[in-house]
Each structure stands twice: as structure tokens, then as C-alpha cells.
Amino acid sequence: MKHLNAYTAVLCSMGVAGFLYGLIQFDKSYAFIFGISLFIIIILEILPVRLPSGDKYVSGSLGFLFLLLDGGFSYSAIASVIASYVYFAKGLRTWKVPLTPFLSTAGMYIGSLFASLLIWKATHSLPLILSVVLVASTFEIVNIVLLEFIHKFVFGAKKIFIKIEEQLKETFIPVLISAIVIPKWYSPDGYLVFLYDMLYTLFFFLLILFFSQQFFRQLEARKLTSRAFTNVLESRIALEKSGHGNRVGIICEILLDEWQYPKRKKQDLIQCAIVHDIGKSLLPSYIFRKRGALTISEEKEYNTHSEKGVELLTAIFLNNNITESILYHHENWDGTGFPKGLKGEEIPLEARIIAICNELDHLLVKYNDDETVMELLEEKSGTLLDPKLVGVLTIETITHVREELSDLLEIPIYEKQEQEQEVKGEKENQLSAHYEAKSHIGESLVVTWENGVYYHTESLPFDANLLDELVTVVKKRQATLSETIQEGEFYWEVHGYPMNLDKIFLFVHDMSSMIAYRERLETKILESYENVIHTLSDGKISFYADIETIEQFLGQLQDQMKITTTSDIPKSRAFLDKYIKESDLELQPMKILLAVSEATTNLLKHATGGEIFVYKTKEKLQILISDKGSGIPLHEIPKTILVSGYSTKKSLGKGFQLMTGFSNGVHVHTSSKGTCIVLDFLYRTEEESVKEKTIS
């Protein structure tokens, strides 16, 4: 940015001219008062008083004005140039201050002081205090005007004097202080009294300064605390929600300036904006993790969050107006909101403000384009949002807000991880993350089919053509029918209701979450069976919730054979005979064949057929019998495996008892995709074979 232009050149030359004039006019006899005044001015410039509005009150002007009235223009001119230099040197932490901004600032002071001098001369006859008020006001106002032109000529602001009202209000405190302090200093009672008064004032200034610093430290701490709490609560609710409160707080801070909201109430409202959703932390978290629309009762529960938030916050904020802003932040301008359905200006201004900030954050997160955000915001103006407040906002405001939020709008780490998982194709993880907790109720929507065309398909998660078959049948039969549609890991149930020959309503319900939930539940039950069965069978039967564990301990595949009819049962024994004879096994061949026969017979009784595999490891022969049937029903598993004589079919129900008795180990896995049994038969150890030979 180029600082030097015609305007700043004029200011700079005013600064230089004022300084030179001051040096020429300098009278040594005034050096003492000048010195002390300058000392105080410098202290005040270095240590600005922070106002609750967030602005800094640099009280150096107090000293310039005193010098102007007491010593004359020349002294105040020198002091203002030195003060400007100190101000820049301190702000930039270097003695080499950029010349143009420094001299321009000095020039602005000198211009303001000159205007004040004219007023001082003109009002000399008035009472001192009134005169001081006029002088100080002139100084502040001229300064504001000169500063606005800096904004225009240096920073290229299109409109100036936008916040003039607010700025004029802000001159109140400096003018008031000047009116109190300057007449006190300005007394012709001699140096000592002056020195005393000066130091006395300085002492109070430093005291105020100290307390204001403390106050701001507390204020900052409170802000940080509520931010941290909000973050924690948000991440508990749902990870993707975290950061919302803090962003709304920042948005609020920026927009309050646009709306010229009174600065003294500003901080409290920003606090409210940060914690406006705190009531959500008292709701069950599945509500926030749910995909799709909430049920009516869930919605009712959700809507209590603004009331619950207020309950929490009345303890923190004693101001009722402020907590009301949270209670009503979901009220809509047209009266369709909650909790009370207030309309228009019945809704407290603060609540309307938070509603806009809240909406703006949602839009900024969702859309990257500021024009779209502005359009959508305007769309909601008058229905959901206060049109007057929205009317003040411009695209520039939105862009400014987005810049301020740039760090916070980035994708948080956990979402990145989720995306990476998707890339890895870990769909299961993705699903389970979605269906955490009670969120097993899926999304529903209604699609209409009329004369061959589908309507309301915007949010249909799959291609509408997949509904064709159902539509054709419903149309033909004119009856209510349903169909399941599957795509990858996702399942939908679709019900078709014929209205007439040309129109069908299609109710689509997402079942994936329900199915995933059921599968998770089943896995948990199966896992608990692992322990139960192992313990109750004295370790003879091992049950596995997943097939992979079984696959891991299989040895070298030797042979395999399909079993489809009963005549394959004796054939399978003949098939195995060879492997039994060639390996020296602990158990008698008859028993082994019996155990296998039980397993293969089960396969025919309970499934339509399967296959038998022979594996060998160093210690044992493994016979794997598997089928692709519907598996042992979940609730039948312990009885089937453990209870002797239990059978659902016409049989003895002693299969597992024989398998356990006539093998060295039984391993079972069963699921809706089939059942798999592995029977272990140990080789005889050398010792045993020797013993046998000796006996025979």
C-alpha cells in the first residue's frame, strides 16, 4: 500500500511545519512545565487504557490540550510530534519508524490542535470548564474527520463516515476527562502546585490503567474458558459440530460493528453467541449423530435445547436480556420458530442477531462462494431472519467474515481421517461411525411417480431407475407392494402405494443403519458365545465369531470333495479313509469317520449341501466341513452345540456330542452366510506308537 499521496503529503508538511514553528517559538522559561507535560504524555501514549468495547483510549491528547491552553500552540505542536513518534516506535517496536504514517499522524494532531486553538480563542470569555469542553470536542471531532480521510485516500475505503454516530459517542469519555483534568492543571498557582496536580492525576491514571489491565485479563480468561467449554461440549455432541460456537462468536463480533450495536453490551452478547448451543450438551447425543430427519419426538427434544441452555446460563450471566437472546435464538421472523413462536420485533434484538450469526456460520461452512452465501442469507431474510439486520450486510462483510474465520473453517483433523478411511475403502468403519449409539433409525423420503416421470427425487440416494420394476408391478396390480434395493453396503426398503393408474407414491426408507446395527449386535452376541461355549465344553469346542480366525490356523490343503446328496455321505468316508490310513492318528479310524459323518450329515439336514476339505499340519489332520446355508440361528447356537439331545430336526441331536467325543478338538463358526466346522485329529506321538507295537 502506498502511503504517500497528496493528502498525506499535506498532513506531513503540516507536521513538519508545526514542529519547526514550535522549535522556533520555544522559550526556555517554560521548559519545566513542558518537560513534565511531555513526560506524562509519553507515559499515556505508551500505556493506553483499554475500554470495554475493545478499543484503546490513548489519553495523550489530554497533555497536548493542556499545553495548548497553558503554554500555547508551539509547545503542544512539539509535544504532539514527539508523542506520535513514541506511539509508532512503541507499536512497531523499532526506532526507525516509517516516515509518512508518523508525520501524517503528527500532522493530524497539529491540524486538530490548530482548530482547537481557534475555538479556545473564540470561547475565552466563557467559563473555563465550558471552554475546555468545546476545545476538547473540537480536537476529537477534527481528528475523526482527518482520520476518515486517511481511510479514504490511503486505505481506499469507498464510503466514509459510516460509523460516525458511534465515533461521536466515543468522544464522550476523552472530552469528559479533559473537562475534569485540564482546568485542574490549568491554574496559575506556581510550579509546585502544578507538579503536585500533575503527579496526582498521573497516579490515578496509572491506577485506572492497572485495574483495566486486570479487568481485561479476566474478560479474556472468561472468553477463553467459555470457548474451551463450548469446544468440549460440541465434540461430545458430534465431532463435525465442533468449532461452531467459536465461529459464531467471531461472526457476532464482526457483525455487531456493522449494526453499530452498543459497545458496552457487546462483550456479553459475544459470550452468548459462543455458548448459544450449550443446551445441546444436555440432549442425548444420538440426536446429533442421526442421519436424516428427526422423528417428531426427537424434534421436540431437540427444540428444548434453547431452554436448557438458558437454565445453564442464568447462573453465568445475571443479565436477563442476554440469556433471552439464547432462549429465543431459534425464533423465526415470521413466527414459525421455537420455543414460543414469537414474531418480528417481539423477538429480542439479541436473539435475532444470534440467529443471523448462527445461519451465517452454517452457510459459510457449506458454501465456498460468498455470493451464494449472501443470496441464501437474503432468501431467509423476512421469513427466518430480521430483514433490517440482513439488509445492512453486504458481500464485502461476508468476505471479511470468511477471512477472519479462515483458520477455523478448515476441515478439522477427524474429518480428514474419515475421508482417508473412505479412500481406503473401509466402508465398515464408515458405517459404524455413522450409526453410533441409537442412531439406527434411518432416513425416509417420499418419491412420486406420475405418467412415467419421477418427482421429488432430489434427495433420493440412488438412481430412480431402480424403482422401475416396483412401479411396473404396483401399477399393474394396483396394490401396495414393497421391495428392497441394495447398493454396496446400503439397503433401502421401498413401499409403493398406487393412487390411481397414473400415479404412485413411493415411500423410501434407509435400512442400512438398521441392518448395520443388527449386525453389530449379532457380532457382540457371537463374541460372548465364544467364551460361554469354550468354558461349558471344557475347552473341547471352540466357537469363533469370525471365519478369519479359523482360516488362520488351517494347515496345508490336501484335498476336497463336494457333498450334495445323502449318497455322498458314505462316499465322503471312503474319500477320507485314504488320509486317515496314511497318517498315524491317535483315534481309531471308525471313530474319526463317525465324527466326520455327524458333521456332514448335519450339513445335509440343515443346509442344501456343502464341501469337505482335508488339511494337514505338523501335529494334526484337520477336516473342515462347510456349507453355505443360513447358519445356526443366533439364539439356537448354545443349545445346538452344548445341549445333548437338542435338535430342531427329526434326529437324535447328539451330533456335537459325538464330534467332541470322537475328535481331538472341534472348531465352529456360523453366520447367516453359512456354517463351518473343523475337526482336529492328532497324530500319534512316537511314544504311543511304540507302546502299541509292544503290546501287540
Add this chain to the structure above:
Amino acid sequence: MDLIVTQQKNDSTTIFKIKGTLDISTTNLIEPHLKELDDNVRNLLFDFSELEFIDSTGIGSIIDAIHLSQEKNFRIQFQNVNEETEQIFDILGLYEILKAVQGEVV
């Protein structure tokens, strides 16, 4: 081929000579023999001397015979049961069932 059941009648005693395999593939072969039993039969004798293989399904059909014996009031006896088969009968509780039905095992 897998199972041959030969019937032999001596007065009120019928002998079923079981030859081959008695499992799911052959149980249907023994059923007709049981159905055709005379009402006046007092003893049914299973001769297992040529039994090659029996499993729980096969034993299931012997238990069917035991149930029939209750209805028609005759006694069941086994003969020539080899050691292995006897072990299976024992494990599956066949003798216990028989004992419960007719008080003793012959």
C-alpha cells in the same frame, strides 16, 4: 449295495440281519422293514455281525424301532455288536433308552 437288511422269521421272533452301512444314506431302507412287521411278533433281533458303519442317524432308526416295540408290545434284542459299535451305542445312550422301555437289555 450300502445296506442290505435280511429278514428271518422263527415263530414269534423276527431277525433283522444288518449288512453294510447304517447312516443318513440308508435309513430309508430299514423303515419299510419296520412297517411290514407282523402284529404277532414278540421278539425283534438285530444282528449286527456284518454292520460296517453306524452313526447317530442310523441309531436314530433303531430308536424308531424301540418306539414301535412299545406300541406293538414286543421285545428288542441286539446280537454280535462289536466293541466299537457298542461304544457308540453307549455314548448315545441307546442301552439306557432300551432299559427304560423294557426294563432290561438282552
